[in-house]
Amino acid sequence: MDNSRRRVTIVLALGVAAFLLLPWYRIDSGFFALDWLAGFPGDAASAPGILQIFSYDRWWLGIAVLMMLAGMGARYIDDPMRRGTLFAWIGAVGVIFLALQGLAIGFSGWTWTIGEGLFGPLQEGQPSMGAGAVIMALGFVLLFAFGFADRGAMRGDAFIVASITMLVFLVVIFVFYPIGSMFVGAFQDFDGSFNSEGFAKNIVDPSIWSLDCIVGGNRCGVAWRTLFLAILTATGSTVMGLAFALLATRTRFPFKKGLRLLTVLPIITPPFVVGLALILLFGRSGVVTQTLSSVFGIEPGRWLYGLTGIWIAQVLSFTPISFLVLIGVVEGVSPSMEEASQTLRADRWRTFWHVSLPLMKPGLANAFLIAFIESMADFGNPMVLGGSHGVLSTDIFFAVVGSQNDPTRAAVLAMILLVFTLSAFLAQRLWLSGKNFATVTGKGDSGQHAALPKPISIAVHALVIPWMIFTVVVYCMILFGGFVKTWGLDNSLTFAHYVKAFSISFEADGVAWTGVAWNSFWTTMEIALVSAPLTAAVGLLTAYLIVRQKFAGRELFEFALMMSFAIPGTVIGISYIMAFNLPPLEMTGTAAILVACFVFRNMPVGVRGGVAAMSQLDKSLDEASLTLRADSFRTIRKVVLPLLRPAINAALVYSFVRAITSISAVIFLVSAEYNMATSYIVGLVENGEYGVAIAYSSTLIVVMVAIITGFQYLVGERRLRRENRVAGSHARLPIPQEKTA
Amino acid sequence: MKSNSAGSVVFENVCKTFGAFVAIPDLSFTISPGELVTLLGPSGCGKTTTLRMLAGLEHPSAGRILIGGRDVTMLPANERDVSMVFQSYALFPHMNALDNVAYGLESSGLKKKEAREQAEAVLELVGLGGFGQRLPAELSGGQQQRVAVARALALEPQVLLLDEPLSNLDARLRRRVRTEIRELQQRLGFTAVYVTHDQDEALAVSDRVVIMKDGEIAQAGSPRELYEAPASAFIADFMGEANVVDCEVLTSEGDRARIRIGALEHFIPARGARPGPARLAVRPNAVTLEPASEAALSGTITHSAYLGDHVEYEVKTAAGTFFVVDPAVDRSLETASSVAVGFRDRGIALIQPDLNEPGFSYGI
Ligand SMILES: Nc1ncnc2c1ncn2[C@@H]1O[C@H](COP(=O)(O)OP(=O)(O)O)[C@@H](O)[C@H]1O
Numbered sequence A: 001m002d003n004s005r006r007r008v009t010i011v012l013a014l015g016v017a018a019f020l021l022l023p024w025y026r027i028d029s030g031f032f033a034l035d036w037l038a039g040f041p042g043d044a045a046s047a048p049g050i051l052q053i054f055s056y057d058r059w060w061l062g063i064a065v066l067m068m069l070a071g072m073g074a075r076y077i078d079d080p081m082r083r084g085t086l087f088a089w090i091g092a093v094g095v096i097f098l099a100l101q102g103l104a105i106g107f108s109g110w111t112w113t114i115g116e117g118l119f120g121p122l123q124e125g126q127p128s129m130g131a132g133a134v135i136m137a138l139g140f141v142l143l144f145a146f147g148f149a150d151r152g153a154m155r156g157d158a159f160i161v162a163s164i165t166m167l168v169f170l171v172v173i174f175v176f177y178p179i180g181s182m183f184v185g186a187f188q189d190f191d192g193s194f195n196s197e198g199f200a201k202n203i204v205d206p207s208i209w210s211l212d213c214i215v216g217g218n219r220c221g222v223a224w225r226t227l228f229l230a231i232l233t234a235t236g237s238t239v240m241g242l243a244f245a246l247l248a249t250r251t252r253f254p255f256k257k258g259l260r261l262l263t264v265l266p267i268i269t270p271p272f273v274v275g276l277a278l279i280l281l282f283g284r285s286g287v288v289t290q291t292l293s294s295v296f297g298i299e300p301g302r303w304l305y306g307l308t309g310i311w312i313a314q315v316l317s318f319t320p321i322s323f324l325v326l327i328g329v330v331e332g333v334s335p336s337m338e339e340a341s342q343t344l345r346a347d348r349w350r351t352f353w354h355v356s357l358p359l360m361k362p363g364l365a366n367a368f369l370i371a372f373i374e375s376m377a378d379f380g381n382p383m384v385l386g387g388s389h390g391v392l393s394t395d396i397f398f399a400v401v402g403s404q405n406d407p408t409r410a411a412v413l414a415m416i417l418l419v420f421t422l423s424a425f426l427a428q429r430l431w432l433s434g435k436n437f438a439t440v441t442g443k444g445d446s447g448q449h450a451a452l453p454k455p456i457s458i459a460v461h462a463l464v465i466p467w468m469i470f471t472v473v474v475y476c477m478i479l480f481g482g483f484v485k486t487w488g489l490d491n492s493l494t495f496a497h498y499v500k501a502f503s504i505s506f507e508a509d510g511v512a513w514t515g516v517a518w519n520s521f522w523t524t525m526e527i528a529l530v531s532a533p534l535t536a537a538v539g540l541l542t543a544y545l546i547v548r549q550k551f552a553g554r555e556l557f558e559f560a561l562m563m564s565f566a567i568p569g570t571v572i573g574i575s576y577i578m579a580f581n582l583p584p585l586e587m588t589g590t591a592a593i594l595v596a597c598f599v600f601r602n603m604p605v606g607v608r609g610g611v612a613a614m615s616q617l618d619k620s621l622d623e624a625s626l627t628l629r630a631d632s633f634r635t636i637r638k639v640v641l642p643l644l645r646p647a648i649n650a651a652l653v654y655s656f657v658r659a660i661t662s663i664s665a666v667i668f669l670v671s672a673e674y675n676m677a678t679s680y681i682v683g684l685v686e687n688g689e690y691g692v693a694i695a696y697s698s699t700l701i702v703v704m705v706a707i708i709t710g711f712q713y714l715v716g717e718r719r720l721r722r723e724n725r726v727a728g729s730h731a732r733l734p735i736p737q738e739k740t741a
Numbered sequence B: 001m002k003s004n005s006a007g008s009v010v011f012e013n014v015c016k017t018f019g020a021f022v023a024i025p026d027l028s029f030t031i032s033p034g035e036l037v038t039l040l041g042p043s044g045c046g047k048t049t050t051l052r053m054l055a056g057l058e059h060p061s062a063g064r065i066l067i068g069g070r071d072v073t074m075l076p077a078n079e080r081d082v083s084m085v086f087q088s089y090a091l092f093p094h095m096n097a098l099d100n101v102a103y104g105l106e107s108s109g110l111k112k113k114e115a116r117e118q119a120e121a122v123l124e125l126v127g128l129g130g131f132g133q134r135l136p137a138e139l140s141g142g143q144q145q146r147v148a149v150a151r152a153l154a155l156e157p158q159v160l161l162l163d164e165p166l167s168n169l170d171a172r173l174r175r176r177v178r179t180e181i182r183e184l185q186q187r188l189g190f191t192a193v194y195v196t197h198d199q200d201e202a203l204a205v206s207d208r209v210v211i212m213k214d215g216e217i218a219q220a221g222s223p224r225e226l227y228e229a230p231a232s233a234f235i236a237d238f239m240g241e242a243n244v245v246d247c248e249v250l251t252s253e254g255d256r257a258r259i260r261i262g263a264l265e266h267f268i269p270a271r272g273a274r275p276g277p278a279r280l281a282v283r284p285n286a287v288t289l290e291p292a293s294e295a296a297l298s299g300t301i302t303h304s305a306y307l308g309d310h311v312e313y314e315v316k317t318a319a320g321t322f323f324v325v326d327p328a329v330d331r332s333l334e335t336a337s338s339v340a341v342g343f344r345d346r347g348i349a350l351i352q353p354d355l356n357e358p359g360f361s362y363g364i
């Protein structure tokens, strides 16, 4: 078993190198700026671990070194079972020790008073973990995994065990640790001491929980408002989605292709854009408002700015998603059921009410819950339309950035929001799972879907046609609005907004990007470019593990990953701030935190796509590769990945585009140095610069359309079997089943 | 291709459970180098599981597996010196035939060029010389099957595993390919473990057949032993159809035993039978029928079907119902007519479990 020793040796060598050669603690100016090299290794700030112990009194780091040495000793044990057990213990203890010392010892000494009681006061505290500490921690994680591989876990496949361990570790760090920190933050004072006052005060706050709108006639608390809005939005978009789905599958509607096009919209539309367009139409100086006031003398009102406006914007935004979910459901109802019903003397009406609709019920409930979560998580539309009297997601934001600056309140609000969305998610997973009657069998289920009953057909047309026109108008507004000087006041056409945003001047020493948007535009592109491949890689690796490997806790693993999807972006944003602003891991203000946020928020889509594609790949292909002397890494590279290329492309495009359009978590995490397009646009809206905001938004939309179509064009199709049965050989647009803003 | 790489296989008290379900309770056997052994048994009896444990795709819950004298129980699949032909072939659809065959060689660290040259030679060996550049989708079922065999053989494994390799071929092709596989195995002399549920196939290709039932070995032996001396009604029925009826062994002297079925007495090869009640396996073509109203064992035809080269009858007698295959197609016995039932000398075997050795161990 030389293999086993070799990999452990490499990991231990890495750990030792990290300890001897890399700055142990975080470098303020950034590790990759490399200006720490000047003072290395003597400077306290950049000294490696070994000097931190001997020159700077950080004796506790010695324990980590002892663990490494123990690992080296364990290499000489011959029995793989005993050796593996020892490796696993050393790895686990090592990584837990590093985490605990990071949490317990802060800048100025013990942060956990229990430490002081046990070991006495410390002269020196410590900054956040840096390259050295992080690499050593990863080394311990790998050691732990290799120990299990030695013990024969996953048929002794070290790559698989290491992947699972790494993924779990990263998900813990980037999903569960922040959420946990947020919970802890709710009970802390500014100085970090325990204080439940803030929590107690906020959790019963009438501005959150009051039911005045029912009994008093005043406004309800924000929690109830958010809940009502979510229910109304979910109802609205489910009904609209169903109408669209019925129209697309059960009628002879002439513009079905156009309907399908609609499904692309939510992918490419930044979440606040619909709200913006509504302002241009119905705001105080909107086209419709102005026309009505000049023709009929109707006083321009502010009705749009509040729940009504948010509701319209959300239904507009989420109907395409519901449509996408429901079209599968509606098509999935087996035509033979409906034909059977008709041969049993049932007319169309009876068939629809007693056969088709009941069969669609679980699908409808699913669509409802998805829209419910979407609405709860939506930040862009309430931000643009609700102002400060908004919903939970915006209140969370204003609790930390506004004059309030009350992190406890933000944490409490975030917890409430999380409880709502997770309940919906749990309902969706537990209550609806296995209840899907609508199945496409793959057998030639011939026969025809029954035509809709007349009244329903009329109702469907009456809902869909105006809504489609409305959608088209809204999107025209978006593309057109950037060319109007001052909306409502001076409707003359101009390029001024585009010039302001995207002007370039050519000077002697090259191109000068003088437009105000360039900075955030390029940052966005860079970060999207970095995070897209990472997201796709992590997502597909996870999918491979879920579909192809059997391990204890696999279902829990999948569940935890999917759950991160139901965590609203605002909650992620606030929890990242609370977790990564202080030692042991300080990441706020860096590009890394944005990338991490995107990877772990968008990964579930990659997982879903990968799972779907991989379940269609015959498992014996992997096994054949294994029996042909290829290890699992080579198997993935040579067999699985080439066959999954369409899924990979979809995941890449989707995560790229999502990194560009998302706002809710991003707005907490941007910094002066790394500003993203969406948060810059929201800033413009807050300043009333609608023209530039719209111009920038439409540019983003055009860029994304170009990227998606470009990708579609590049991705060819390959015939692999006569019947072309291999998973997803068709290049298809990525499908966001559940898009959380 | 060298032929001296054949290895032996030893299973020592191997047990495999899936959760609470015990697929293989306790399996031990030995296969000597260069032998082709078939695992035969009804669906779900654990053949594939056994083969996959040998390949390293499943690990035993207990027990030891040795290949070529080396303990491989905990060795991952890619470090074992065996290779496998899959039921679905599992050809990589994105690689052409040549790349498929070269894949294992490249995994083992061979240079691309050398791997291709060797792969070309192996394709030649299975009669697919000019087909290297075709994608699997561009090959017929039989050709795909041969690529799968070539891919496994290219590695010159100690043991070749085949899991129902012919089940995706039509009947005519199946006969041809099984002959080819057997010829290849005898020519190159590798050890092979062949899984099938088709007893014809098992009889045609094997040196030895292991019949499995519920994860245990029901009987093992050469095709002839199993056919002529089945250890149980299950085996008798599984190795070609058999009518299993009660009988009594009257005397057993020398190599002949006298038995009684109903009122009919008959002599069969003794094979160590002891007097007393026993069960008898009678092949359908070992029963003779003559029109007669009176006989020692008389029967009534309850069903008949004309099948071109033979006629099938169902005959009800005092000793039980017989399924009879009669080559005499020119005469036809009417349904409900009475017949005298008799037996030929071959195709009849006594089932007395203790006649056969219980375990399966040879060739060590
Ligand atoms: N991965 C598995 N999980 C649970 N049960 C299994 C698994 N693989 C096989 N089995 C069970 O083990 C028994 C033997 O299966 P198998 O070896 O595939 O039979 P066969 O002889 O038809 O090839 C069957 O009852 C099957 O259901």
Ligand SMILES: [Mg+2]
Residues within 6 Å of the ligand: B047, B048, B049
């Ligand atoms: Mg099988």
